[in-house]
Amino acid sequence: MKSLKNFNRIIYCLIFICCCSKLFSQHHSIQQIDTLLIKTNEELRTQISNKDLIIWNQKIIKEAIQNNYPKGEAWGYANIANRLWLVGEFKKAIEYLNYAEEKSKKINDDFLAGKINQEYSQVYNRMNLPKMALDYNLKAMRSALRLKKDNQDCRFFLRYVYSTRAVYFNGIERSDSSLIYLHKAMKIDPNPLDIGHVAYHYTQYNWNLDSANYYFKKAFNQLETKRFKHNKYQRAVVLYDYGSFMQVQKKNNEAIDAFTKSAALAKEINRPQLVLSNYKLLASVYKELKEADKEVEYLNKATSLKDSIDNDQSKAITLAFNKISKKEEEEKKQKTKFQTALWYGGISLLIVTVLSLYFYLQIKKKKKRLIESKTIILQQEEEAKILKRKLNENHDQLIQLAKKNSAGFLALFQETYPEVSQLLLKINPYLSLSDLSFSAMIFLGFSSKEIAQYSSMEHRSVQTKKYRLRKKLNLEAETDLYQFIRSISEVQ
Numbered sequence: 112m113k114s115l116k117n118f119n120r121i122i123y124c125l126i127f128i129c130c131c132s133k134l135f136s137q138h139h140s141i142q143q144i145d146t147l148l149i150k151t152n153e154e155l156r157t158q159i160s161n162k163d164l165i166i167w168n169q170k171i172i173k174e175a176i177q178n179n180y181p182k183g184e185a186w187g188y189a190n191i192a193n194r195l196w197l198v199g200e201f202k203k204a205i206e207y208l209n210y211a212e213e214k215s216k217k218i219n220d221d222f223l224a225g226k227i228n229q230e231y232s233q234v235y236n237r238m239n240l241p242k243m244a245l246d247y248n249l250k251a252m253r254s255a256l257r258l259k260k261d262n263q264d265c266r267f268f269l270r271y272v273y274s275t276r277a278v279y280f281n282g283i284e285r286s287d288s289s290l291i292y293l294h295k296a297m298k299i300d301p302n303p304l305d306i307g308h309v310a311y312h313y314t315q316y317n318w319n320l321d322s323a324n325y326y327f328k329k330a331f332n333q334l335e336t337k338r339f340k341h342n343k344y345q346r347a348v349v350l351y352d353y354g355s356f357m358q359v360q361k362k363n364n365e366a367i368d369a370f371t372k373s374a375a376l377a378k379e380i381n382r383p384q385l386v387l388s389n390y391k392l393l394a395s396v397y398k399e400l401k402e403a404d405k406e407v408e409y410l411n412k413a414t415s416l417k418d419s420i421d422n423d424q425s426k427a428i429t430l431a432f433n434k435i436s437k438k439e440e441e442e443k444k445q446k447t448k449f450q451t452a453l454w455y456g457g458i459s460l461l462i463v464t465v466l467s468l469y470f471y472l473q474i475k476k477k478k479k480r481l482i483e484s485k486t487i488i489l490q491q492e493e494e495a496k497i498l499k500r501k502l503n504e505n506h507d508q509l510i511q512l513a514k515k516n517s518a519g520f521l522a523l524f525q526e527t528y529p530e531v532s533q534l535l536l537k538i539n540p541y542l543s544l545s546d547l548s549f550s551a552m553i554f555l556g557f558s559s560k561e562i563a564q565y566s567s568m569e570h571r572s573v574q575t576k577k578y579r580l581r582k583k584l585n586l587e588a589e590t591d592l593y594q595f596i597r598s599i600s601e602v603q
Contacts (some may be wrong), residue, residue: 147171148186149264157342161194161381173524182223185214189226189547194289198419199383204234222265225254229272236275237384239350241283248276260265270299276283277308284558286316287577288591294588306330307349314356327353347376347385358396387416437537506555513552514565526550534599539583546583549576553596 115518168187175183188211195204210312211227219237250270258265277292296305313319330349353368374389390413397405505527525532552562563573
């Protein structure tokens with residue numbers, strides 16, 4: 112086994128040397144540089160080490176500079192950032208993305224903008240900053256949706272954006288939204304990683320072990336195809352998800368085997384975050400088996416690795432927030448300039464208005480009408496304030512009633528937001544009071560976990576109730592239940 116690994120390393124080194132000698136023995140056109148940075152870089156990701164791939168991109172960046180091609184520079188920096196965050200070097204990754212963003216400022220290219228924003232989102236997700244991750248991922252998705260649909264690279268990029276968005280939603284317990292984006296990704300290009308995540312969803316949320324087993328078989332079959340057979344990262348992720356599937360079924364030996372193999376692969380390809388996740392779950396399995404020595408061994412490994420990751424993460428967070436502060440300062444300066452221009456414009460407008468009104472107000476009748484108009488406007492504003500205050504008071508009261516599981520919750524909700532229940536009943540007149548009350552809590556933004564807590568239900572029962580409500584409302588699989596119910600007042 113050891114000799115085989117050494118042989119593989121020699122082969123990869125030869126591939127790298129061959130690629131570099133072929134690549135840099137000649138000058139390349141801008142179009143060739145694009146191909147190298149997008150297609151060839153993707154192929155080399157699973158063939159050479161992160162360090163070698165970074166060196167390879169640095170050489171292409173050098174050639175892009177010689178060609179006065181800032182787009183090539185920006186793409187190369189984004190590729191390097193991708194390698195860095197994967198191994199937990201978040202601070203360096205953000206620095207390279209800052210370089211890429213600076214170079215791309217005057218370039219109108221949706222693919223490049225999407226790539227940079229997507230890499231930012233991945234860094235922030237690994238740094239446990241979910242809001243920033245989703246914000247940057249949304250920017251990347253908007254760019255990706257504007258790309259050509261008949262271009263394979265563009266389609267695969269959109270799949271990548273959908274796939275990671277699913278992971279982010281899963282991290283904030285938005286499992287329904289996560290599943291929707293997994294299916295969107297699989298519709299473009301089914302791959303073992305996304306299929307394994309769907310299986311994991313059925314393991315952890317829908318508790319449908321038959322469906323989970325079906326998708327795991329599908330994922331492992333794909334891993335044996337020519338395209339994915341040597342993709343160690345996807346195999347490591349699928350094994351991690353499969354280990355969770357075995358653990359849920361109390362098949363602890365199978366779980367240990369899956370987590371151990373996943374950790375070994377993740378270590379081999381330098382994915383510390385995945386190694387850490389496997390160590391944590393191995394410790395939990397050994398705890399169930401009451402093997403204290405093994406539990407302590409993996410807890411110590413996890414703690415040591417987490418300290419290493421956290422050290423770089425704290426530096427990266429400082430850099431990220433410095434960037435945000437700098438951006439806010441620039442926006443503040445722009446706002447000040449705008450306000451100054453607005454102030455001078457306002458003075459000019461005021462002078463013109465006063466001169467015009469001087470003659471206009473000479474006519475008594477016109478003056479009277481103007482006063483009356485102002486009075487009406489003031490009355491309307493006062494009425495609007497009263498209505499808004501009442502709505503806010505009712506909203507706060509609704510939240511409290513929901514938390515207490517009070518019988519008066521639904522009645523007050525229907526009084527405050529009558530259009531919600533009315534439209535739901537238009538869709539299905541046979542909805543029960545329980546269905547309407549459940550929909551009301553979704554409309555108010557309660558998560559599945561909160562609904563279970565305040566309604567004295569099990570989390571599994573909440574997922575079942577959501578599934579049945581979707582059927583009663585005739586919602587398609589891709590439709591997000593939360594977004595649908597919240598959009599009802601806007602439709603009305």
